Amino acid sequence: MEVLNQAKANPVALVTGASSGIGLEYARELCIRGYDVVMVSNEQERLAQHAVEFARMYGVQTWPLYLDLSLPDAAEHLHGFCVALGLQVEVLVNNAGIFRLKHVVNLSVAIVRTMLMLHMNTVVLLCRYFGEDMKKRGKGYILNMSSMSAWFPYPGISLYASTKCFLKSFSRAFRLEMLDYGVNVTTVCPGAIATDLYNLPLHLQRLAVRIGVMMKPDTLARRALNGMFRHRAQMIPGVINYFFIGILSLLPYGVVRWGMRKVMRQLKMDN
Numbered sequence: 291m292e293v294l295n296q297a298k299a300n301p302v303a304l305v306t307g308a309s310s311g312i313g314l315e316y317a318r319e320l321c322i323r324g325y326d327v328v329m330v331s332n333e334q335e336r337l338a339q340h341a342v343e344f345a346r347m348y349g350v351q352t353w354p355l356y357l358d359l360s361l362p363d364a365a366e367h368l369h370g371f372c373v374a375l376g377l378q379v380e381v382l383v384n385n386a387g388i389f390r391l392k393h394v395v396n397l398s399v400a401i402v403r404t405m406l407m408l409h410m411n412t413v414v415l416l417c418r419y420f421g422e423d424m425k426k427r428g429k430g431y432i433l434n435m436s437s438m439s440a441w442f443p444y445p446g447i448s449l450y451a452s453t454k455c456f457l458k459s460f461s462r463a464f465r466l467e468m469l470d471y472g473v474n475v476t477t478v479c480p481g482a483i484a485t486d487l488y489n490l491p492l493h494l495q496r497l498a499v500r501i502g503v504m505m506k507p508d509t510l511a512r513r514a515l516n517g518m519f520r521h522r523a524q525m526i527p528g529v530i531n532y533f534f535i536g537i538l539s540l541l542p543y544g545v546v547r548w549g550m551r552k553v554m555r556q557l558k559m560d561n
Contacts (some may be wrong), residue, residue, distance in 0.1 A: 291498065293489070295483070300324055300325055300326045300351065301324070301325050301326070301380040301381070302325065302327070302328065302372075302377045302378060302380055302381075303317075303327050303328070303379065303380065303381035303382075303383065304324070304327070304328040304330065304368075304372070304379045304381070304382050304383065304384050304420070305319040305320065305327060305328070305329055305330065305383040306316045306328055306330045306359055306383065306384055306386035306412075307330070307331055307359075307385045307386030307387065307415075308327070308329035308331050308337065308340070308385070309329070309331035309332075309333040309336040309337040310331075310333065310336060310387055311507055312480075312507045312510060312511060313331070313383070313385040313386065314340060314507070315507045315508045315511035315512075316383045316433075316511045316514075316515070317329050317344065317352075318344060318508070318511070319508070319511045319512055319515055320381065320515070321344045321345075321347075321348040322348055322349050323515075325350065326345070326350050326351040326353075326377075326475060327350065327351075327352050328353045328371075328372060328377065329344075329352055329353065329354050330355045330357055330368060330386070330549065331354075331355075331356065331357075332356065332357065332358045332359070334356040337354045337355075337356060337459075338354045338356075340354075341354035342534065343355070353371075353375070353377075355368065355371055358436075358532075359386050359407075359412045360403070360404040360407040360408045360412065361407070361409055362407070362411070364407075364412050365411075365412050365415030365416045365418075365419055366415070367434045368416065369419035369420065372420075374397045377426065377502060379422065379423065379424075379430075380424075380429070380430055380431065381430070381431045381432075381518075382416060382417070382431070382432045382433070383433045383435075384413045384416055384432070384433065384434045384435060385433075385435045386408055386412075387405075387435065388401070388404060388405055389447075389450055390405070390449075390450065391446050391447060392446055394449050395444065395445060397449065401419035405450065405453060407451055407454065409450075409456075410453055410456055410457065410460075413434060413457060413460075414460060417434070417464060417475075417505050419433060420432070421464070421468060424468075424471070424472075424473045425468065425471040425473060427473045428471060428472040429473065430472070430473045430474070431474050431476070431518050432468075432473065432474070432476070433466075433475075433476050433478060433514060433515070433518045434457055434459065434460075434461040434475065434476070434477050434478070435457075435477055435478050436455040436457045436458040436477050436478065437450075437451070437480065438479050438480065438481045438526065439454050439478065440454040440455040440457070440479060441455075442460040443455070451468070454479075458477055458479060458524075461475055461476075461477040462477060462523065462524065465477075465523055474518065474521045475523075476514075476517060476518040476521075476522050476523065476524070476525065477523065477524045477525070478510075478512055478514045478517070478524075478525045479524065479525065479526045480505065480514075480525070480526070480527050481505070481526075481527075482505070490560070503528060507528075509531070510527055513525070513527045514527065551557065
């Protein structure tokens with residue numbers, strides 16, 4: 291672990307899933323904005339590499355923490371790590387997650403447990419631990435990553451979408467509880483992002499970005515953090531995503547079932 295000594299104390303941010311994709315861009319953007327960042331992930335090598343890179347590049351302090359956030363005591367361990375180092379986390383970004391396009395009965399039990407723990411249990415417990423600290427200090431920001439899929443409990447993403455729906459509902463209510471204490475909670479509900487989360491080939495990701503169906507992770511991170519610092523309650527980045535929510539919510543379930551079966555056959559992901 292490499293730590294840079296600094297004359298002044300920067301504010302501290304914590305980002306989960308910070309070794310790749312959107313989480314990496316959240317960490318980068320916060321470093322650019324002058325935050326020291328606790329970077330948490332289960333990808334040890336990549337995490338350490340990026341933490342050192344960001345510290346050197348942006349002149350901030352980084353703490354890479356290798357941790358499986360799907361474990362029952364992960365939130366307690368992460369909070370304890372920050373307390374032991376005397377870190378007062380001003381910004382908490384709950385970003386870590388997994389995606390699988392499969393029917394629930396075709397998912398391994400291990401994946402089901404991981405998704406439930408990662409998207410719900412650990413996020414709520416991190417909000418509980420760090421939210422209490424922020425409440426005592428009278429300030430803080432929490433950003434929870436939900437998804438546009440929270441509006442669409444469709445076959446193939448039934449478990450993923452349901453956990454994101456829980457997260458959207460919890461975050462909105464938690465926001466109302468914390469506003470009187472000077473703590474802002476923002477829910478981000480992005481559509482498809484050009485990362486490896488969906489196992490989509492790189493050339494198709496680039497095409498999707500060009501036509502506006504996907505968004506680059508750095509663009510999302512920048513817009514989401516801007517919204518959080520402006521005390522936005524909920525963000526659905528991208529005008530086209532509002533259009534999709536309106537259209538897809540009107541589709542008959544028979545059409546939805548037919549379409550999802552076509553997609554899953556095409557991707558050959560349903561066993």
